[in-house]
Amino acid sequence: MTNSIQFINGAWEAGEGQKFDSVDPARNEVIWSGESASANQVEKAVMAARQAFPEWAEKSVDERLAICKKFSELLEENKEHLARTMAKETGKPVWETRTEVGAMMGKVAISERAYNERTGTVENEMPGAKAFIRHKPHGVVAVYGPYNFPGHLPNGHIVPALIAGNTIVFKPSELTPMVAQETVKLWEKAGIPAGVLNLVQGEVETGKALSAHPQIDGLYFTGSSNTGHLLHKQFGGRPDKILALEMGGNNPLLVTNVSDIDAAVHNIVQSAFITSGQRCTCARRLFIEDSEQGRAVLKRLVEVTENILVDDYEAEPQPFMGAMISAKAAGEMVDAQNELLHKGAKSLVRMKQEDPKKGFVTPGIVDVTGVEGLEDEEHFGPLLKVYRYKELDDAIKEANNTRYGLSAGVLCDDEQTYRYFFKHIRAGIVNWNKPITGASSAAPFGGIGASGNHRASAYYAADYCAYPVASVEADTMTLPESLAPGLKF
Numbered sequence: 058m059t060n061s062i063q064f065i066n067g068a069w070e071a072g073e074g075q076k077f078d079s080v081d082p083a084r085n086e087v088i089w090s091g092e093s094a095s096a097n098q099v100e101k102a103v104m105a106a107r108q109a110f111p112e113w114a115e116k117s118v119d120e121r122l123a124i125c126k127k128f129s130e131l132l133e134e135n136k137e138h139l140a141r142t143m144a145k146e147t148g149k150p151v152w153e154t155r156t157e158v159g160a161m162m163g164k165v166a167i168s169e170r171a172y173n174e175r176t177g178t179v180e181n182e183m184p185g186a187k188a189f190i191r192h193k194p195h196g197v198v199a200v201y202g203p204y205n206f207p208g209h210l211p212n213g214h215i216v217p218a219l220i221a222g223n224t225i226v227f228k229p230s231e232l233t234p235m236v237a238q239e240t241v242k243l244w245e246k247a248g249i250p251a252g253v254l255n256l257v258q259g260e261v262e263t264g265k266a267l268s269a270h271p272q273i274d275g276l277y278f279t280g281s282s283n284t285g286h287l288l289h290k291q292f293g294g295r296p297d298k299i300l301a302l303e304m305g306g307n308n309p310l311l312v313t314n315v316s317d318i319d320a321a322v323h324n325i326v327q328s329a330f331i332t333s334g335q336r337c338t339c340a341r342r343l344f345i346e347d348s349e350q351g352r353a354v355l356k357r358l359v360e361v362t363e364n365i366l367v368d369d370y371e372a373e374p375q376p377f378m379g380a381m382i383s384a385k386a387a388g389e390m391v392d393a394q395n396e397l398l399h400k401g402a403k404s405l406v407r408m409k410q411e412d413p414k415k416g417f418v419t420p421g422i423v424d425v426t427g428v429e430g431l432e433d434e435e436h437f438g439p440l441l442k443v444y445r446y447k448e449l450d451d452a453i454k455e456a457n458n459t460r461y462g463l464s465a466g467v468l469c470d471d472e473q474t475y476r477y478f479f480k481h482i483r484a485g486i487v488n489w490n491k492p493i494t495g496a497s498s499a500a501p502f503g504g505i506g507a508s509g510n511h512r513a514s515a516y517y518a519a520d521y522c523a524y525p526v527a528s529v530e531a532d533t534m535t536l537p538e539s540l541a542p543g544l545k546f
């Protein structure tokens with residue numbers, strides 16, 4: 058039986074393209090199947106969004122917000138179902154997917170505030186006229202989502218875009234199609250008008266058909282730096298289209314002068330291994346002082362890491378880490394570890410994949426101090442590279458030795474060291490004595506360098522969902538008392 062997985066112009070229909078499956082990475086079971094959207098269906102979805110745009114943009118922001126608030130209520134009512142769907146499809150423990158649904162619910166109120174604060178209407182009096190700043194939606198926008206937060210991160214584009222008056226064609230990750238389907242069902246139930254939000258499911262071909270479509274006015278992307286750069290090239294020469302790229306990182310975390318070693322190790326673990334290391338903000342490189350205290354921190358980190366519970370998403374007690382998104386991704390992480398060891402790195406905690414058919418890996422820590430030829434690449438999993446350093450300036454210089462710039466942090470007792478680090482580190486998120494994961498939706502979220510294109514998301518997502526219109530308005534016209542030189546009336 059074909060699965061109607063495409064939501065186009067307010068109706069569900071089966072895809073016309075290639076069949077693809079979604080596999081539960083913890084249990085190695087096919088949990089969903091469907092056919093990709095064809096290029097014709099992508100065309101149909103874009104044209105539906107185009108047709109729906111004028112009426113949706115014409116609605117008041119309160120009317121558009123009412124549907125978003127209803128969606129948030131439905132998320133609450135269906136929280137457990139959606140959380141378990143996310144857990145089954147990503148391998149993430151249920152305790153964590155419940156927080157993801159919570160973040161989706163919170164997004165509506167935060168986006169309403171951001172819309173008013175960032176793209177609201179400003180009126181100023183001036184002699185014989187009034188000056189206004191207003192904002193208008195771009196039109197039809199394509200939204201691309203990653204697999205690691207299949208609900209929350211696409212939602213971070215969709216909600217602000219809808220509030221601003223845009224219409225959407227949503228292309229979720231092909232690794233999490235079931236979450237996308239269940240989420241869009243809630244938008245349908247919330248009463249989203251036909252054509253305002255369209256869902257095209259499929260693999261990269263579907264993604265390419267959508268990004269190449271001439272009738273999209275913008276594209277909001279969260280995903281790998283590799284794909285983001287391909288899209289950036291594709292949109293080169295098209296300044297008329299708004300492009301927001303939220304990409305990966307090779308994030309540094311620096312440790313120096315900490316009195317509470319367990320608290321420091323807890324922050325390191327939360328930064329490096331949460332979500333099985335599958336967060337763009339995860340710490341990838343740990344800079345530890347080559348001192349007695351630094352060695353004590355490292356020793357404790359190894360002990361705690363070796364005891365991290367890795368298990369099925371529904372196991373009791375709940376694990377800290379579930380399976381990665383796929384057995385393939387897990388195998389690639391072990392390969393990355395082995396490549397580092399081959400280059401001369403020293404294993405402090407060995408990452409292992411017990412079952413090559415499942416996504417479970419244990420966390421890994423490798424000491425890469427002094428190793429030559431390390432690539433500036435994001436290892437998107439629970440693999441932490443340790444750099445031992447003597448001088449703070451050398452550590453900061455090496456921390457900045459990356460084309461990325463998403464998140465960074467320092468664990469230290471004294472504020473002066475933090476201020477110095479803050480001043481010199483290049484990143485869009487810089488934390489002190491807190492994990493570098495778990496960014497707030499009430500703040501801008503974005504990086505520099507290869508991590509983004511200066512269109513921060515979260516609280517600043519409103520900025521790329523509407524464009525400013527400045528007006529000077531007078532309800533009558535009169536000849537000025539003094540004319541410019543050279544004029545006669």
Ligand SMILES: NC(=O)C1=CN([C@@H]2O[C@H](COP(=O)(O)OP(=O)(O)OC[C@H]3O[C@@H](n4cnc5c(N)ncnc54)[C@H](O)[C@@H]3O)[C@@H](O)[C@H]2O)C=CC1
Pocket residue numbers: 201202203204205206210228229230231259260261264265268279280281282283284285287303304305306336337435437508
């Ligand atoms: N900066 C941020 O907020 C975040 C960044 N990420 C990054 O995302 C990555 C993990 O997510 P993935 O799903 O693997 O990313 P991905 O880049 O493989 O896929 C993202 C989306 O782009 C589509 N896509 C892939 N290639 C395409 C192409 N050539 N043309 C058009 N569409 C294409 C995919 O189908 C998917 O919908 C990691 O690198 C992570 O760092 C993940 C979460 C947040």
Ligand SMILES: O=C(O)CCC(=O)N[C@@H](CCC(=O)O)C(=O)O
Pocket residue numbers: 160205206210213335336337338339493494495496497498499502514515
């Ligand atoms: O987008 C937001 O509303 C806030 C940013 C956010 O939720 N960041 C999370 C997920 C980042 C990722 O997927 O890698 C975080 O910082 O942990």
